[in-house]
Amino acid sequence: MNVLGIETSCDECSAAVVRDGHEILSNVIATQIELHKPYEGVVPELASRLHTEWIEQVVQAAIAKASLSVREIDAIAVTSRPGLLGSLMVGLNFAKGMAATLDVPFITIDHIRAHLYASQIEQPLQYPYLGLLVSGGHTVICKVNGYDDVDVMGTTIDDAIGEAFDKVAKHYGLGYPGGVVIDRLSKSGNPTAFLFPGNTMDEDHPYDISYSGLKSAVINQLDKFWDGKSEKSNENIAASFQRQAVGMLVRRVRRALKDTGMKRLSAGGGVAANSLLRAELKEFEKDGITVTFPSLKLCTDNGAMVAGLAWRYLKDGCRDDFTVGPSARVNAFKKQYD
Ligand code: KG4
Numbered sequence: 559m560n561v562l563g564i565e566t567s568c569d570e571c572s573a574a575v576v577r578d579g580h581e582i583l584s585n586v587i588a589t590q591i592e593l594h595k596p597y598e599g600v601v602p603e604l605a606s607r608l609h610t611e612w613i614e615q616v617v618q619a620a621i622a623k624a625s626l627s628v629r630e631i632d633a634i635a636v637t638s639r640p641g642l643l644g645s646l647m648v649g650l651n652f653a654k655g656m657a658a659t660l661d662v663p664f665i666t667i668d669h670i671r672a673h674l675y676a677s678q679i680e681q682p683l684q685y686p687y688l689g690l691l692v693s694g695g696h697t698v699i700c701k702v703n704g705y706d707d708v709d710v711m712g713t714t715i716d717d718a719i720g721e722a723f724d725k726v727a728k729h730y731g732l733g734y735p736g737g738v739v740i741d742r743l744s745k746s747g748n749p750t751a752f753l754f755p756g757n758t759m760d761e762d763h764p765y766d767i768s769y770s771g772l773k774s775a776v777i778n779q780l781d782k783f784w785d786g787k788s789e790k791s792n793e794n795i796a797a798s799f800q801r802q803a804v805g806m807l808v809r810r811v812r813r814a815l816k817d818t819g820m821k822r823l824s825a826g827g828g829v830a831a832n833s834l835l836r837a838e839l840k841e842f843e844k845d846g847i848t849v850t851f852p853s854l855k856l857c858t859d860n861g862a863m864v865a866g867l868a869w870r871y872l873k874d875g876c877r878d879d880f881t882v883g884p885s886a887r888v889n890a891f892k893k894q895y896d
């Protein structure tokens with residue numbers, strides 16, 4: 559089954575064709591990053607306008623790169639939630655029009671579940687597993703019992719981890735999006751030049767996490783945490799921030815693995831591309847945990863994760879009708895199809 563997956567929830571205009579859930583025939587990602595750069599963040603009106611201009615070409619390119627004709631597309635999947643409403647609407651309406659014209663099954667996909675599923679496309683992992691979703695909008699530790707069944711154990715109580723990376727980078731004028739730049743600068747920085755505070759684990763909610771304190775310390779109180787001798791360079795700030803941001807998260811994941819006794823772990827979302835996070839999570843393999851991540855291209859927003867997850871739903875007979883609208887809210891944590 560050739561599934562076309564469309565993703566327009568934020569600033570990536572993407573379409574992919576995935577065959578039988580695992581064979582990625584194409585995954586075209588037209589990023590708007592350069593066009594949002596002058597504003598150092600995503601401008602929703604601009605994002606939806608660009609999606610409107612690009613979507614047709616992106617979908618055509620995905621079908622062409624898959625070496626298929628449009629009549630060989632067997633089903634159409636599209637992200638419908640959560641995300642920027644205007645952006646979601648562009649992909650959703652395009653997908654509905656195409657599915658109606660081709661008369662093929664249509665299904666809407668939750669962006670959060672798609673990120674958590676992405677690694678399954680390349681490296682199938684047996685359920686249940688401990689899931690870590692780290693993106694610009696979410697930080698979630700959860701039990702993934704099945705592709706449509708996610709139990710949240712803990713989340714951020716304020717900023718998402720990706721947001722903290724982006725805000726720190728914006729404050730120091732490092733560039734946008736911040737995660738990638740901080741990851742790169744950190745490689746030549748001293749991670750103990752600043753000993754930024756992490757937040758202590760709350761025994762009542764051990765898997766919850768807060769990033770606003772760390773973010774404020776890095777932005778407003780640099781001198782307070784300086785070791786007094788290292789250079790106050792961007793590289794040292796980046797490496798010290800990244801060490802703590804990743805360390806706080808890894809401590810919670812360790813605790814969740816211990817408490818649940820789970821032996822499998824998978825991470826997803828844009829921040830799962832972070833090299834330090836990947837290296838530290840891999841360390842759990844020494845304790846007998848199987849650890850998987852999506853390849854870098856499947857970490858950030860992409861159509862392949864939408865098409866991959868859609869295949870699982872479609873195989874189980876799930877379909878949507880054309881009345882489904884976009885939603886800014888997260889409902890990934892309720893079972894969708896009972
Ligand atoms: O999943 P994603 O593409 O979009 C959302 O659903 O939010 O994630 C985007 C986030 C941004 O905050 C970006 O700075 C972060 O992922 N990111 C990274 C890295 N690459 C992207 N953060 C840390 N290290 C990276 N290498």
Ligand code: ZN
Pocket residue numbers: 669673693694827828858859
């Ligand atoms: Zn995302």
